[in-house]
C-alpha cells in the first residue's frame with residue numbers, strides 16, 4: 096500500500112504553522128475516543144487529527160478541542176459486500192448526538208490488527224439533528240483502488256479516533272461468468288500455426304450471463320469468424336489492464352467507448368468463432384499493460400481468487 100503522502104504533507108505544513116499544537120494536545124487533556132463504542136483498543140491520535148484539533152481550537156476560540164458530547168447515533172454501510180467501481184456505490188449513512196454543530200472526521204480503516212486508515216474526510220459544520228451521508232469510491236487517498244479486503248468506517252469529532260460506524264468487504268474484481276462454470280483450456284497451450292492460447296477458457300451453459308470483471312470503458316468490440324466470434328474489449332478503470340471477452344453468444348450490448356461498471360453485463364456465454372466446433376465457453380484474456388502491449392498474463396490465478404467470493 097502506498098503511504099498517504101499528500102495528506103501527510105498537507106498536515107505537516109499545517110503543523111509547522113500551528114505552533115500551539117503540541118501544547119493544545121498535551122495540556123488540554125484531549126480525550127481520544129479510542130475504541131469508540133467499546134470495540135477495539137485505544138489508538139493514538141493521528142498526525143492529521145492533531146493538526147485538526149489545533150485548527151478547530153483556533154476557529155472556535157477555545158484552547159480545548161472538545162467533542163461537545165458527541166455520540167454516534169444510527170449508522171449503516173451499504174452494500175456490505177462491494178466491488179470497486181461496482182454498480183452500487185458504497186454509502187455510509189449516520190446520525191449523531193452533540194450539543195452543537197460539529198466538524199467530524201470520517202475514516203475508512205482496514206479491519207483487524209493495526210487498522211490503518213486508507214481514506215479520510217473532514218466534514219465541516221454538521222448538524223446533530225440530521226442524517227448524513229458519505230460515499231466512498233473504493234479508492235485510497237492517493238487515488239489507487241483499495242486492495243481487496245475488509246474495511247470499516249469510523250466517525251468522530253476532530254481529534255478523536257472515531258466510533259465504528261459499519262463495515263464492508265471490498266473486492267477489486269468479480270468473476271466474469273455469472274453462473275455455473277468449469278475451467279477449460281489453460282493459458283499458454285500450443286495452438287495451430289505456431290500460436291499459443293492467450294487466455295483461459297471457462298466452459299458454461301450457453302446463454303449464461305457474462306459480467307465485467309472490472310469496470311472501465313469499452314475499447315472495442317467486434318466479430319472474428321476465424322477465432323474469437325463475438326468479442327468485447329474493456330479498458331479497466333484505474334488500471335492499465337485490459338479485459339478481453341470472446342465467443343459471446345451475440346454481439347455485446349455495449350457500444351465502443353461506453354462506460355461499464357464492475358458486474359454489469361457484457362454479453363452471454365456462446366460458441367461463436369472457433370468455439371463452434373466445441374461447446375459454449377468464455378475465452379478470457381488479461382493484458383496487464385493494455386491490449387497487444389507487452390504480453391497477456393495467465394488469468395487462472397486471478398480467476399480462482401475471484402471465484403472464491405463471486
Ligand SMILES: [Zn+2]
Pocket residue numbers: 280292294295296377378379
Ligand atoms: Zn480460448
